[in-house]
Each structure stands twice: as C-alpha cells, then as structure tokens.
Amino acid sequence: MTYYDQHMHTHFSPDSSETFENYLEQTDGVIVTTEHLDFNDPYNDGTDTVLDYDAYIEEIEGLNLQYGGRIRRGIEVGYTRESFPQIQSYLEGKSFDVVLLSVHQNGEYDYLMPVVDTKNPKDVMNEYYDLCLEAVRNVDQANVFAHFDYGIRRLGVSVEELKEFEPQLTELLKEIVRKKMALELNTRSMYEYGNVDLYRYVIQLYLQLGGTRFSLGSDAHSTDKYRYHFEDAADLLRENGVISVVQYRNQEEELARLD
Template sequence: MKIYDQHLHSNFSFDSEENIENYFISNENNIVTTEHMDVANPVTGKNDFPDYPSYDKKIRELNEKYNNRAYKGIEIGFFPEKEEETLKYLDGKTYALKLLSVHHNGKFDFMDDIVTTLSIDQVLDDYFNRMIQALESDVSANVLAHFDYALRKLDVTPEQLDSYAKKYLDKIIHLTVGKEMSLELNAKSMYLYGNEKLYSYMVEKYIGLGGRLFTLGSDAHSLDQYGNKFDKMREFLLKYKISEVAEYTNDLKMRPLR
C-alpha cells in the first residue's frame, strides 16, 4: 500500500469537479478527502460548507462498495472574524482527519494576484497573525496544512522569510508542537510553487522543538494530481532522518516511509 494522501478534494469542495468515487476506482489505498470549509470566502462571496449529510452518506456507500477504505475529512479554512460559525458547523460532525488552513482575510484570498502588489511585510503580518489565531482558537485539528499558502505567489528565500516572519513562525511551530499537530508537506507548495526550501526552514524548526509528526498531501483537486510528488517528499523527509509519517484514519498511526 502506498502512503496515504492526506490532502485531497472532490466535488464536495467548491473548487473541485472530481467525482469522489474516481479516487477509489483508480487505486487500492485508503482514501480521505479533505473538503473545503471556508467561511465568508471572498472567492465565491459566500460561506462554503461541504454538504455534510450528503458527504456522510456517500462515505458510507463507498465503504460498503470499496472494503472500508473511505474516511471523512475536512480542510478548515480558518477566518477568526467568524470563529463562532466555524465551531457551529463542526459541532457534532465526525472526521478522521481535520486540516487547519488560512486561505483568506475576508477581502482577498492569499493566492489572489493582489498579493503580489502589496508589500511582503503587510501580507505576511496579516497571514501569519491569522494562522496564530487559528492555532490559539477553540477549533481542534490534526494537521497544520500548507503553512506557506500566502507565499505561493511570492518569491521569498528562506533568509528573507526569516527576516520578515521569524517571530511569527517560531510561535506557530511552538503552538503546532504543543498541540501535537502534524506539519503537512504540501506537494503543490513544494514542487508546483517552488517552496521546497521554505519547507526545509520550517521542518528544521519543527524538528528542533521535538516535532515528529508529518503528513504528505498532494492537495489534489482532480484525480491526475492524486499522490503527486510523494517520492520526492519521502526523500525530503529521509534527509532529516524522519523515517515514518503520521496517518489519521480512526486513530493516529505511524507508517514507515521505507
């Protein structure tokens, strides 16, 4: 069995057209989809909540049809101004895997082109402050996803990141380790947007504080991206003598990388 891809979207997310069943038809792995929940999303101009009753029903059907390989997940796009609505949506719903992300500030998405017209200081202050609020909030999650989301469209070296944002990143890592959350290696961030070196910077901080939980996520929005770059991310972790990854099914298990 291949490494469990722990960042995946289907048409239960507002920005994916993929039929969830296609992930099951095409391989024999356990599958968890991490569907977008974004309150006050400036991309769509509304609250984007996955239709939980339909999703829950679909996962049950897939489990019957595909030998209990289906797990429920969610990507919580945290927006501090609407924490109450986020908690209300999550209340009473069960997931094998919850990702914690910051995607927007209510005015624009941090991958919108506008980000490239603003000062880097301004963008990173806003973005990382929001991430700290997410980690200090009452929302519980298993994994800190794509810590570099606002940096995907920017050209920033690790040295620049350190000078702009060290105080935030030290706090973010401290909170992540303290909450026993995994740090996600995001294939799109690392290899589509070229941020592998920024991940090195962050992974070293995380390991330095005793963090040992890593997940691999393709961030696929379509089947062709599923499991993308997992070989490269495996090599990346082995360089740091990390030889297993965290897997969230109904509990947390560690799976050897070799």
C-alpha cells in the same frame, strides 16, 4: 499501512469536480478527502463555502459498502477571525477522520488573489503568520496544519526573506507542537509552486523545536495530482531522519512508515 495522500478534494469542494471512484481507481488502499469549509469565501463572492456534511457522509457510506471501507472522511477548515464561531458550531456533533486547518484569506481577500500583488509583501507575511498562530491557538479540533506557505505563494519569497519571520514561525511551530498537530508537507506547494526550499527550512526549524508529526498531502483537486511528488517529499523527510508520517482515523493517530 502504507502512507496515503492526506489532502485531496472531490466535487464536494466548489473548486473540484473529481469523483471518489476516480481516486479509488488509483490505489487498492485507503483514500481520504478533505473538503473545503470557508465561510465568507472571497472565491465564492463572499458567500459561505460549506461542506454538505449529510450528502458527503451518505455518499461515502454507500461507496464504502462497495469498496471495502476504503474511504475516510476529512475536512479542510479555512480559518478567519470573524468566522471562528461559525466554524465551532459547524464542527459541533460532526465526525471526521481528519481535520486540516488552513488560513486562506484575511476576511477580505484570499492570499492567492491578484490584489495581493498590490500590497507590501512584509505586511502580508506579518498578517498571514499572525492569523496562522491565532488559528492554531483557537481551533482545538484540528489534526494537521496545512500548507504553511499558502499566504506567501504569490510573493515569491526566498528562504532568506522567510528567515526574517523566524520569530513568528517559531511561535507558530511551537503552538503546533503543543497542540500535538501534524505539520503538512503540501507537495503541490513544494513542487508545483516551487517552495521546496522553504519547506526544507521549516521542516528543520520544526524538528529543532521538538516537532515529530508530519503529514503528506498533495492538495489534489483531480486525480492527475494524486500523490504528487510523494517520493520526493518522503526522501526529504528521510534526509532529515524522519521515518514515519502521521495519519488519522476518527482523529486518532496512526503512524505510517516511509518505506
């Protein structure tokens, strides 16, 4: 199987209006969507962004009959300390092919909101990486740790500045390895938000710590970002001696070669 885009959103996420059919037109192969679950979502006036699981499964099952079973089911779980019990009870008894784990907010504001610009950048980074470690430790059902740079996108962090957080990043990456999760290369982070150098550094650190599992995701909210810069990200992995990425079906790993 060729490697596919393992992070995409449709109209089942509030910040997207894309259809499954439009993504299916981009490929003859498999697609997966990873829809938002963000309790107390600052982007939604503090209300809960909850994937309508029954409607999601119903639409996918209908389309899978028409399109030869090409759609897999995914979710992007946005962790906060306060919502952890709600996350646990939401996931209970539901079935996904892949579960992404993200930290988007601190319970008060989303890390992409302008208020972040008024904070001390080092405090933001400390808090964000503490929350990331807590998320990976606490959530046992996740397969992929998404966009490790989400919380620092507004800060314009250099590699040197990120290296100051190497002890925290090391703890986080070790926990990702211990949990047998994959590290996501978020290609919009890398090539739209300009964080490819941060990714190059973290990929090498993760490999040094024994990490082997990588996932490629564009974080597309519409088809114009489908497989965004995937060849560049695959090249970066190959430069680091990585020859395959991990994809999930019923949360079981499948390896897809990068050729």
